[in-house]
Amino acid sequence: MQRHDATSGLPRAPELPRPGLGSLRVLAWILVLGLIYAYGWRVTEINLVELATKWSLARPLLVDLLRPDLVARVPRIQLADAGVGLEGTPPPAPEVRRPAGQVTVTPANAAIGQPVTVSGSGFAPNRPVELIWKDQAGSEAAVGRLTTDAQGAFQTTLRVPDVIGTSNHVIARVTLEGTVLAPSNALRLTFFRMIETVFLALMGTTMAVVFAVPLSFLAAKNLMSRSALSLGVYFVMRTVFNIARSIEPLIMATVFAVWVGIGPFAGVLALGVHSIASLAKLYSEQIESIDPGPIEAITATGASMLQVVRYAVVPQIVPPFIAFTIYRWDINVRMSTVIGFVGGGGLGFLLIQYINLLQWRQAATAVWAITLVVAAMDYLSARVREKVV
Amino acid sequence: MRGAAVRIEHLTKIYPDGTRALHDITLNVAPGEFLVIIGLSGSGKSTLMRCINRLIEPTSGKVFVDDVEITALPPEGLRRARRQIGMIFQQFNLVKRASVLTNVLSGRLGYLPPAWALWGYFPRELREEAVRHLQTVGIPEKAHTRADQLSGGQQQRVGIARALMQDPKLILADEPVASLDPATSHSVLKYIEDLNRREGITVLCSLHFLSLARRYGTRVVALKAGQIVFDGLPREIDEHRFKEIYGEEAVEVEIA
């Protein structure tokens, strides 16, 4: 590579090699580097033998990672119910939406301890029935087990259990032959946590934008170098941002989880505070790079201060602000997937629980969901930024 | 339409760092003149132009445009006065992310109710007028293009159209063609000359090339270190005068 003298712009005469001294220096450097890496090898306990021989320990885990828990086989059931009123209250209407058969309770008005007859018809023949008493508070208790007859009907007598409230239901649950595929519990939980994750990032980013926009003006050198006081504010802002940016969101989340309790709100706060600093820095750099030309030109037309801001400043900063914000949201989605490890809610919270319980297939569901969310956000944010700028 | 008269009296500008950019300038410009200002880089051409519409505050002295003392105006009065003074810049100074049409329309902001402009609302007649001005400078088809997608010459024409939108009596053009090639320079200057000749708009225009000054100016003023060293007709600048303005070693270069 050619080196140029900064003042003259002419190539500088190449330095003559000094063989003896040069190679000695190289040798010394090699020695120092060798020592550094030797120590690094020991201190990080690198063990290639273990890596090569014990891979089978990780095998079930890796295999489970490839078989996430997505669907479960659940028994097919038939449901129907009937209302029972206690202490003179009229019986409530049945609440099962598409009942498979018909259930009647006689008398439909009863008192605690009184025997009532429960009969059902229209169900599958010769299948087990479970009778469930559901009280006004929604708690359910099993009150009987029997089997439907060849016509798909059943009848039994039971005593009204000691419940609170007057509005009750008796539910008949008939289990059919065979099973159906349904989303597994892990998949359902993961799905809700996934939504929580995206919104966690959205709220954190929004919070950051609200604070970062005004603060960024205080951290823009071109605006703040008018007086000693404003310059002082500028340096304080810059310093605060730099410090805030260097604190990992995971550490902030730990603090906030203690402060406001474990959950997504702690994550929102952690991501928000961290993002204020990084967004304010990006914004202020954008403000610093504003071209004064259009401002001068619009001022010269006799436009008011507000109009100058609207026509000469806003077009220069708003599109990049939007681009930075989406970029930040993208990063925050990434971060919000792990912020749950320390109590910040979202997918990470679920993942760490599965890992602690050694439920690898469920953990795999969360891992794949994280991958999916991050990739989708990545793609979306790239597309939107492309459009805006 | 008649152009404005400009009267400058004992104008001095000393920058905060002590640079004396203008030193006791006195100058009268008659309505309808095409006054070309020449001078070496750093001689104070831009400072003089910007003192006229007070983009730069003069240190002392007075500027009159049509008997209105610009230098004595309060902020609101200055804003009104600026509406009739169009300005054209070397770097065009367009809002790059905005459309050509919006750039042209922004020349009219000073006349509009603030709320309209904040919503980005311009009445239909104004938009039609903006397109007419784009027609005048020969690029009506670019109305909906983003300003930063135009060539330099086209951008400067948008700059002229923006100034026209102000319905100006006076145009200040600070090296309007310094970043353009010779052919484009001529076409841009011809548009400005047209406005000067047909509509009688007074033009103050700084230029780097003497040949352009000779071709377009009805009068030439030369600045050197913030003072006027020549004031006369373009053809009066001979070899001797040239060396006075630009220094002994300077050699005149022609622009086609």
Ligand SMILES: Nc1ncnc2c1ncn2[C@@H]1O[C@H](COP(=O)(O)OP(=O)(O)OP(=O)(O)O)[C@@H](O)[C@H]1O
């Ligand atoms: N903002 C400023 N602060 C301090 N000095 C300045 C400032 N602007 C210009 N000057 C100085 O004032 C003098 C005149 O500058 P001006 O820009 O008016 O010259 P010019 O004739 O337009 O030059 P050019 O042909 O290079 O544009 C120069 O010495 C310049 O360095």
Ligand SMILES: [Mg+2]
């Ligand atoms: Mg200049």
